[in-house]
Amino acid sequence: MVGFVLAGAMLWPREDEAAPTPPPPRHALIDVVDGPSRGERVQIDATLYSPVETPAPAVLLTHGFGGDKNSLADQARELAARGFTVLTYSARGFGRSTGKIALNAPEYEVTDARQIVDWLARQPEVRRDGDNDPRIGVGGASYGGALSLLLAGSDPRVDAVAGMTTYNDLGQALLPNAASSRPIPARTPAHGSFGPNGVFKQSWAGLLFAAGAHGNGASPPGNGPRQGAGAGPSTAQPPTPRPPRPDTQTSTCGQFTEAVCAAYVEIAQNGAPGPRAQALLDRVSPQRVADRITAPTLLVQGTRDTLFGLDQADANARQIAASGTKTKVVWFSGGHDGAAPGPQVRHRIGDWFAFHLGGVPPVPDPGTSFEYEVNGPPRRNSDGSVRTVTAPTYPGIGGAERSARFTLPLSGDLARVVNPPGGSPAATSSLPGVGAGEDSPEQLGRALAMEVPGQVATFRTEPLTSQLVVSGAPQTRLAISAVPGEPNTGQAVLFAKLYDVAPDGTKTLTGNNVAPIRVTGIPQDGTPVEVNVALPGVVQSVEAGHRLELAVSTTDQAFATPEEAAVHRVGLAGPNAVSVPAVRGATAATHTVPLVPLAVIGGLLLLLLLVGALGRLLARWPARGDKALAGTPLALSDVSKWYGRRAAAVNDMSLRVERGQVVGLLGPNGAGKSTTLRMLLGLVRPTSGEIRMFGHKVRPGAPVLSRVGALVEGPGFLPHLSGVDNLRSYWAATGRPLLQARIDEALDIAELGPAARRPVRTYSQGMRQRLAIAQAMLGLPELLVLDEPTNGLDPAQIHQMRELLRRYAATGRTVVVSSHLLSEIEKICTHVVVMHEGRLVTAGSVEDVVTVDGGATFRVDEPERAADTLRSIEGLGTVETDGNLVHADLAGHTPAVAVNALVATGIAVNQVGPRHRLEDAFLQLVGEEQR
Helix, strand or coil, X not given: CHHXXXXXXXXXXXCCCCCCCCCCCEEEEEEEEECCEXXXXXXXXXXXXXXXXXXXXXXXXXXXXXXXXXXXXXXXXXXXXXXXXXXXXCCCCCECCCCCECCCCHHHHHHHHHHXXXXXXXXXXXXXXXXXXXXXXXXXXXXXXXXXXXXXXXXXXXXXXXXXXXXXXXXXXXXXXXXXXXXXXXXXXXXXXXXXXXXXXXXXXXXXXXXXXXXXXXXXXXCCCCCCCCCCCCCCCCCCCCCCCHHHCCCXXXXXXXXXXXXXXXXXXXXXXXXXXXXXXXXXXXXXXXXXXXXXXXXXXXXXXXXCCHHHHHHHHHHHHCCCCCXXXXXXXXXXXXXXXXXXXXXXHHHHHHHHHCCCCCCCCCCCCEEEEEECCCCCCCCCCEEEEEECCCCCCCCCCCCCEEEEECECXXXXXXXXXXXXXXXXXXXXXXXXXXXCHHHHHHXXXXXXXXXXXXXXXXXXXXXXXXEECCEEEXXXXXXXXXXXXXXXXXXXXXXXXXCCCCEEEHHHCCEEEEECCCCCCCCXXXXXXXXXXXXXXXXXXXXXXXXXXXXXXXXXXXXXXXXXXXXXXXXXXXXXXXXXXXXXXXXXXXXXXXXXXXXXXXXXXXXXXXXXXXXXXXXXXXXXXXCCCXXXXXXXXXXXXXCCCEEXXXXXXXXXXEEEEEXXXXXXXXXXXXHHCCCCCCCEEEEEECCEECCCCCHHHHHEEEECCCCCCCCCCEHXXXXXXXXXXXXXXXXXXXXXXXXXXXXXXXXXXXXXXXCCXXXXXXXXHHHHCCCXXXXXXXXCCCCCCCHHHHHHHHHHHHHHHCCCCEEEEECXXXXXXXXXXXXXXXXXXXXXXXXXXXXXXXXXXXXEEXXXXXXXXXXXXXXXXXXXCXXXXXXXXXXXXCCCCCHHHHHHHHHHCCCCEEEEEECCCXXXXXXXXXXXXXX
16 A cells, blocks of 8 residues: 555655756766877866766767767766766867867777776776776767777677667778679678779768868867866866867868878779778778677667668678677668657667666566668658567578568660769759758658759569568669760769659659669670669658659769769669568557657556555645636746757746637747747756646646647557547547547547548548647647647648637637748737747737738728828838838838828728738847847
């Protein structure tokens, strides 16, 4: 019984209760030996995050290229909250750390990391397995992910590894060649060719070099004492590093070592590495030590990544597992061209460390299952459903069965393709990082892919008779030949790519990625050279009725192409087909929870397990709230949210939302809209201030949140269920009686009609969005919060959504809408809130905001005479004519004064309205805020 009472106390905390708080992060400057320069030292700027209970296992986090320790702060706090001692640091040449960037060279960055492990072994917050042997896991993404693998392969003290979106062979990542004269192994789903004489990925390389050229000194120096390699605890203030040595301030290589700079210049000028540059790329690649990694390794790779593709993770997995090391592979729907790993992926990483390091609340063994995420059918927005497929293990490693493949015949004629002089104009297929925004891969694939006529050969499959999920790297075989009498250099640089073609002809470039090919030794007499080609690794759901199209072009904007003009013939070689991998496994849908935060659902389910006496006790638990705000749906008072030492995401936000209002939340990217929505839904705690709903303070798990419906992510509907069954399934997960769902009323408001009984897979985008709104309206909550409800809809669907929200507000309830479509906010909303750089710029009715400058527009029959009449009004501002419109600055006068003056002079006034649209007022307000 005591246990139940304690559980109830935890579930229903009083407002004045405070959970144990961990100590504040402490900052340190760690002295390390500067590589081969034994007489010199480099300072590494680091921050240590400690859990409530120490000593604890340690996790060393390493950042991506161009970042620093601050970019890891959120992840560090998440892991510290799970019971780990976490160290983040800025690698040499980045942030406040001194030294030169050597691209993860063994004698520089890897040696730095080993010395940082030495330092961690001396800290009282870290659990040790022995002298100078901390219990430690290491993780990082991209550049930091490679460093994690390199450290694990050279330091036996590492106990667990999590490498994300990283590479195996940097030379192949930056100069890939997808062609091979020999068969490309197909045991694993994403085996690349890793052929020699690759094609330079010049756009990505240029961006990376630019990011590193100014890596040091980007942040202002902090204050506080320096902490050396053997020092004890420091103050919580960031320390001040020594300034760079004089010889490092005038180098033409920026923050790079001379060897790295020389290698980049050579490759950029010649399009290929010389012996020294190739040796450098080999030396800094995890492939050098992968077979020596003994710590359990988790490899997380993105399926939207034109920098480090799935073939790089595949190579790491094969090499690490070959020595018997426990290896797990996860592909997520993101990467360098998409989103960063989301909460679910980060949770898997935390579980990996929790199981293999111990010392924190125990978790089940995550095993070595292979998981990959599949986006739903192509849509025009990023709110498609995502499902996760899980196979027992990554195919083809550790004795597992090889990857299953399907052979799809291709048809198409031998084509003559031209490489233009100077390689221009060039096809546009894959641009670095362009998919890192909110657009879906399908949308980007349609927007970016542009082939140049005369430069491309195409081959097609027949329409598919059933859905096929491509999961890995497809393979094909091509025949390349010269055209006698036409220009030819004896080699061909080509770019192979795979399109998903819908029945209406719409093309989607799978993965937004291409496979560069360099074929040498092509005879001038027209004899073809046959090569095997590994296409980019992707996860793509190809629907029944669609076909696949193989395109082979001579140019690509992201790569260095030959300057010399050339003409080639491109055709299919036996067996005239494309081999497509499809990893089978159990499927689970990934859902968002748009109505009630997870903490409330978990609390409700827990309540069902409590004994009756405890239920009555909790029912009598006193509800505390502000009676003066009991009728106010939402009130924010001096709310701020800070993330570390960065600028505030939200700063001193005060706001009230009343019943019956439809409030539009506006602001440019980074204004703080998303953070504000998460705080008012209890998903994020404000740093200061308070948020109240109907008088009750909002915090994670607060019961008042059951009165809120929200759609802040795309809903994950089960496509085989009807709309009604999806709503019933969702409501059942809340643990509340089905009669309280009021499903019929929500569907009536959404106007889905008979379609509510059809499978969701048959729905149009507009119907899915209306079903999502209906899901948020289940139980008819008093406050409805929607993030981009019209995202991806066509004009007719937007009009339907507008009417839907108006009808809901007409019932006396309140709607808060965040959107970037200002014209729609103006039509949907009664009130607007404008934010910029985390601050409230203005709030009020739409009419008040659009007339912020006191301007008005009059539609009249005699504009010139009307303008003269208005100018005669004393104190009126500027008056201008525009066709049959007259714009006037009323300067404090009411529109009625101007109308009376016009009518008195016999001028017909057909229409009167505010001069500016909401978009004009928004730009004016944000512009004033910037000034």
